[in-house]
Amino acid sequence: MIKKMFLAVLVAGVFATSCSNDDDGTVTSRLNISLDGLENLGNDFVYEGWIIVDGNPVSTGVFTVDDNGNLSETSFSILKETLDAATNFVLTIEPAVDPDPAPAETKLLIGDFSGDSANVSSAGIVADFASVSGNYILATPTDEDDTNESSGVWFLDNSSGSAVAGLDLPTLSAGWKYEGWVVFDGTPVSTGTFLDPAMADDNAATSPFKGSVGNGPGYPGEDYVMGTATGVTFPTDLKGKTVVISVEPSPDNSAAPFTLKPLAHVVPDNAADHTVISMGTGPVTILTGTVTR
Structure with missing residues (x-):
């Protein structure tokens, strides 16, 4: 079970979706992320995306963010069948050298897929800050x-x-x-x-x-x-x-x-x-x- 965890952060841009056939015949799709406001985590930590398929987390890959907020990767290749079955997306903060293949407890963003997109938020997973x-x-x-x-x-x-x-x-x-x-x-x-x-x-x-x-x-x-x-x-x-x-x-x-x-x-x-x-x-x-x- 994934726990639901100065100035509102805006998100802009949606990337095109594509599919491809790999040399071994498998079909992959692209998972594309558009996230603003993430900070540079330094050398010891990275961001990692996860999709939830049948209640289980599947890593979509790791990325870093520079001092200007630019993501090192914004598009990730995933098995189409797996990606199509995903119900949620979660973003975690992980050690750069991570001995544990499971998601860390430090879950930053979460959102439910509706069709081909998911709106993700820290309010849905870190805590509900609506009335602090x-x-x-x-x-x-x-x-x-x-x-x-x-x-x-x-x-x-x-x-x-x-x-x-x-x-x-x-x-x-x-x-x-x-x-x-x-x-x-x-x-x-x-x-x-x-x-x-x-x-x-x-x-x-x-x-x-x-x-x-x-x-x-x-x-x-x-x-x-x-x-x-x-x-x-x-x-x-x-x-x-x-x-x-x-x-x-x-x-x-x-x-x-x-x-x-x-x-x-x-x-x-x-x-x-x-x-x-x-x-x-x-x-x-x-x-x-x-x-x-």
Whole structure:
């Protein structure tokens, strides 16, 4: 069973379908993909397409994407009988050297064939991001200095007088995690990865930026009160900076945010410390595409 897993991604172009007879008499068809918005995965990972035939995945081939978003391959030769029987198309992220012939858990796009084409989307397989929303506060609870409260961000809502989860996010399919970020002068610095927005993130106890007074609230977030990153010396002021929630492959291919970003918000210049700030609703980015046979 295949699990259904900043700015909407548009897809353009449909390629012509063709068939050919190979030297051994087998008949092949072309599977053609038109996908925009995919990012370069680096040297260690590749994209792999799959068609689902009688409930089983059949690889259609791997490809890479350059820094300009250009796919190394857009057309793949498949046995016509197999391709004609396909009911779905799935795109995964795979290790470049992959010892496992089965699809990875990191499934990025899925779509059902209707006739000779399938409209594919990340919303149908990563998660349903149609109604996400977020809140956060500026505060630095991990140190005893009350003069730098605008140098920390915590994804919680304290408007009732008691802290509750500030992020309303769907459960992700296997192979994915959420990650928070603050963008400093164009360079993102992570606040940590997490699965549950009502619990502390994965780096709560290991962050090099937090102070020495505990790990902070039991929610995702970060105090930027020690050290440096991207040329910024902490503590600093997060007003005017962009706060982002992304969806990351797990294992992750990059130290930068992945292309799926359900939430993003610029911290207001007049933001008050310890006061809930709304990120509004998402999604900012959903990947879509077209596959034809």
